[in-house]
Amino acid sequence: MAMYFVFMGPPGSGKSTMAKKIFEEYGLAHFSTGDIIREKIATDKKFKEMFEALIKEGKLLDDENTKKLLLEKLKKSQIKNGFILDGYPRTIKQTSDLDNILAELNAKLDLVIYFRLSEKAAVERLSKRLYCPSCSKVYNLASVKPKNEGICDECGSKLDVRADDMPEAIIKRFREYENKTKPLLEHYQKKGILKEIDVDDEVENNYKKIKSVIELVMKKKIKK
Numbered sequence: 001m002a003m004y005f006v007f008m009g010p011p012g013s014g015k016s017t018m019a020k021k022i023f024e025e026y027g028l029a030h031f032s033t034g035d036i037i038r039e040k041i042a043t044d045k046k047f048k049e050m051f052e053a054l055i056k057e058g059k060l061l062d063d064e065n066t067k068k069l070l071l072e073k074l075k076k077s078q079i080k081n082g083f084i085l086d087g088y089p090r091t092i093k094q095t096s097d098l099d100n101i102l103a104e105l106n107a108k109l110d111l112v113i114y115f116r117l118s119e120k121a122a123v124e125r126l127s128k129r130l131y132c133p134s135c136s137k138v139y140n141l142a143s144v145k146p147k148n149e150g151i152c153d154e155c156g157s158k159l160d161v162r163a164d165d166m167p168e169a170i171i172k173r174f175r176e177y178e179n180k181t182k183p184l185l186e187h188y189q190k191k192g193i194l195k196e197i198d199v200d201d202e203v204e205n206n207y208k209k210i211k212s213v214i215e216l217v218m219k220k221k222i223k224k
């Protein structure tokens with residue numbers, strides 16, 4: 001029995017970490033559009049040129065190409081247990097694109113899980129991030145600490161804070177995310193397939209909450 005989820009949540013909500021744990025426990029594949037685009041850039045020169053031109057103009061990959069890319073990836077992936085989408089859909093147009101993608105795979109969205117994080121918790125979590133300016137490795141003083149304080153494990157360079165991870169920048173990103181996501185949440189709420197989970201808590205407790213939601217979906221599907 002396969003299950004299909006969309007994970008949404010602001011930066012710092014830990015949705016990718018959760019998706020990884022769910023993959024390990026339930027075998028649900030995890031797809032992030034960011035990863036898929038990076039993979040395509042690394043393997044397709046024509047795509048890379050097209051994408052770089054977009055970035056130069058300050059644009060994002062359009063809906064049609066994003067849809068094509070995602071469908072192509074899903075079709076060649078191992079998804080017999082279902083999957084979790086992370087970072088998609090981002091717009092109302094993409095919600096109907098996703099319905100089409102799923103229809104083509106003979107699947108239907110079970111649930112959209114929104115990871116609700118307070119602004120305060122987002123700042124607390126993200127301001128603990130450090131990165132290495134030489135090799136780009138990211139650390140987190142709460143979870144992935146460097147072995148020697150302030151020094152990159154990989155290359156020995158001095159770690160720094162990204163401008164993006166300064167409190168004002170975090171709050172700005174956080175609010176932008178919430179505003180952009182609101183219409184999507186309303187859309188899925190109306191469809192009756194939205195579940196919000198409060199993730200201000202510790203990782204282990206958050207994971208328990210998510211597990212119980214997933215197991216509920218599982219039970220409902222078995223009954224059918």
Ligand SMILES: [Zn+2]
Nearest residue numbers: 132135152155
């Ligand atoms: Zn480094």
